Amino acid sequence: MVLLADLLSTASLDLRLVGGDPDVPVRWVATSELEDPTPFLEGGELLLTTGLRVPREGWGAWVDRLAGAGAAGVGFGVGLSHRAVPRTLVTAARTAGLAVVEVPVPTPFIAVSRRLADLLRRSENEAEAAAARAGRDLAAAAAGPDGARAVLQRTARAVRGSAWLLDAAGTVLAATTSQAPPAAALEGLRRVRDQGARAAWREVTATGTLTLRAGGASRWLLVAAGPDLPRAAQQTVGTAAALLDLLTARPALDPAVLTPVLTAGVVDLVLSGRSDLAARLAAALDLRLPDPVVVVRWSGPQAPDLLSGEHHALGSPEAVADALRGWTGRAGTARPAPLARADPRGADAAWARTTAQRPVVHADGSTLPDLLGPAGLQAWAAGRLEGLQDPQLRRTVEVFLAHHGARQPAADALGVHRNTLRQRLARAEQRLGLSLEDPTDRAEVWLALTATRSSSA
Secondary structure: OOEHHHHHOOHHHOOEEEEOOOOOEOOEEEEOOOOOOHHHOOOOEEEEEOOOOOOOOOHHHHHHHHHHOOOOEEEEEOOOOOOOOOHHHHHHHHHHOOEEEEEOOOOOHHHHHHHHHHHHHHHHHHHHHHHHHHHHHHHHHHHOOOHHHHHHHHHHHHHOOEEEEEEOOOOEEEEOOOOOOOHHHHHHHHHHOOOOOOOEEEEEOOOOEEEEEEOOOOEEEEEEEOOOOOHHHHHHHHHHHHHHHHHHOOOOOOHHHHHHHHHHHHHHHHHOOOHHHHHHHHHHOOOOOOOOEEEEEEEOOOOOOOEEOOOEEEEOHHHHHHHOOOOOOEEEEOOOEOHHHOOHHHHHHHHHOOOOOOOEEEOOOOOHHHHHOHHHHHHHHHHHOOOOOOHHHHHHHHHHHHOOOOHHHHHHHHOOOHHHHHHHHHHHHHHHOOOOOOHHHHHHHHHHHHHHHHHHO
């Protein structure tokens, strides 16, 4: 977080605070001579102006609009249109609680923008470093005695706030404070608690930030912090929620049970881009993380020589090749990659192409999903299926295409009359803007359905 005071302390800018709070956070710098610049503001900006065009309504109304838009303050360039900052502007800003800074002629506005960009980058780097340290602390806490409570306490410390562990009904299971959870957070829990193990809710006000993250199917991490919670701190909250899920999902936490649970946590951390934290947790568990690594999406028995999670496993190329010899389930493998760039989507795309006759599929870069790339394929698939939001119509199209366009077998599989199938397909064609009798259209829809299934699985 960068404060106005950080800009004021930059000697080369020679800025002078005319009025207001120097400790107000500044998120960006905007330059405008418009009578009403607020449509172009998002909040938290220091607005730079020379007052070239005095607002017809006067500075009071202009300042009120800026304050209503959440601006951090005004940087007024003097020596051009005005010799000094207009007193009416200063008075209005004082009433509205808006900071005013005098920018002298020798200081170009671009210099203020560049300095703020440098400060923001430095602040972000410091926040990332703090998040890495917090992640290491969380991993160590999770591996120690009373891991859940220790993770909760370290999370609160990392965000400089309070933390609660709740069940799905909002009952407090553990907390770092004696205060009850805010009513707004409990209402947010009621809205999102049925949205699955990755559900989240967040509310930001002028006084603080409430963040709610699912910690599995029946546990929720609630964090209350200041209004400017950095992105790195938000990542720490997500990591803590994942660890709390692992630590509270099962009542028996003896080493024989806890080690596989935490091993699954190592896999989840790697696949979410937190290989640094995964390495710390793996070291605490005396596990070896392969680098390069092959990600496997699997169903069926677990391979003992791979690090296994709920749906994915990790292993060296050699270990994966050995594990897949005589495999009795289904498996899709991604291409080998550095540990820091491990991505489950290649394995998911390969797994989606497995069949009973072809139980193991390798992503070798030659298939269309591999050539398009996971992100490009998902974006295309979402647009192609935009009109197919009705779950019943989507299921109808899936079954129809799975039966190669044979209507009676598809109707039998769906348990509906052939005429009902025909009517549903007609509605689906209308919403998708295509013909399911056209081979090209059918191939595109099938690819899009397969892509979205692999991304949500």
